[in-house]
Amino acid sequence: MEKTTFTIEIKQDVSYVFLWIVAGIVLVSAAFFSQDRIAELWPAINAGGIAGILYALAVMAFTMRSPVKTRIRLASFIGFAITFSFLCASWLTTQEQSRWQHDRILEIRTVIGRLISSVVVSDTLLNTFAEYYAQLPHRRHTLGEVFKGRNPTVAEGLNLYKPQWAGDTLRRIYVHTLSKDSIVLIATDRGASGRNNSFVNYNRTVGKIQERYTLTEKGLNRESEN
């Protein structure tokens, strides 16, 4: 049986390639891990990309040195410039677009948060309002009493919002004031950011939307506090 022996010789050019690749891995990895990677990948990817482009440029300059002909060197540089220009353009556009879409998603969440709070509060208070005026002309109960009669378990400071679906856990509607002539409700949503990031909400969260609704005999008054 013929025995085949394979001998692997590491030639000088192969060792050069190996050393360059090891150096590139160290350089790009060091740049990548030097950045924060907790919430977003972009800082690390950008640092690694910059280090990577510099490394690729260095490899190209090293390998295309003389005695490689000048026109080949020039063609190589032009090919490198075109390819990495397209890559940079795509990279920057993708980064800007993804961050824009991220911000738009959060804005949509804020719009939805305000809309749902508005509809739920309006429905709740409209029922109280209608029942109050249905008592006329022999009015027996005040506005506050009618509201308390319709919501017997609520008191000032408590949440009266009931989740509308399984994952609806971030929304709250608190009874701020419950007097005989007025009812003040405050709606917050822990998943929706408001206009001011440092606004302290009624429920001690920070920077979330907050709407104040005041019902009196004259009707409903809305105030967007954040």
Added chain:
Amino acid sequence: MVRTLVLAGLILLMTQLPGTIERVAFPQLGSHFTILPHLLASSHTIMNGLSKFSHGNPELVTFRETVYSLGSLLLVFVVSPSLFYFSLRRYFLKFDRPRLPRVTSLLRTSFVISLVLMIIPDTILQYTLRHTVRNAESVRTVKDDMINTVNLIAQDASFFRVMPRAQGGGGGSYDGFEPSTSHLKTEWAAFSIRQNRQELIINGSVIKNPYLLWKSEDTNAVPEAGLSVILDKQGRLKEWTYTGLFR
């Protein structure tokens, strides 16, 4: 000829390789491995937004995503340029030394060419997508803003209807209801109301071009975009109708 065909086949395979590896070797993994690292970062940023949308908390970077992104960076910026340029130098200088096997040089060349072929159409796609998405999103944003205003007008009208005439209300109808001035005209739209028996018809149309929401252009042209809805005597909004850009 044979070498050219093999090269073309390898290029085709290389562009499908990441998805193939994902499906065959790691079917349980949810994250998509891509050669282009910025696409992975983009995917995570958008998933972050969706996580905040649903739970209020951001989605943290996982170990798998870290490995994938570093792997794609090393592949694109270190391994493929190194192998490509060193073999290019050997080719142009015609070194009189034993070459690496042909299959290795074919793999190397096809990988680099497939990378270049992916980058150029990806860049063009990104620019096109950006323009399309922003236009669609600006129309949607203005439409949502108008729907929100219509809801506020409807709520005010409902409270007015319930209030007795002696208190300044409608006494069971919408007769005499007037929306507040801040609702009749917003930054992007103007609204009007019309009585129809026991119902209220609310109409709204844009007064500013929605495409100008995120860009500035020297144009006064306002495209047609409007909505119409009926508020019934029970206070329910029904028969939403959209025209022009909102259709």
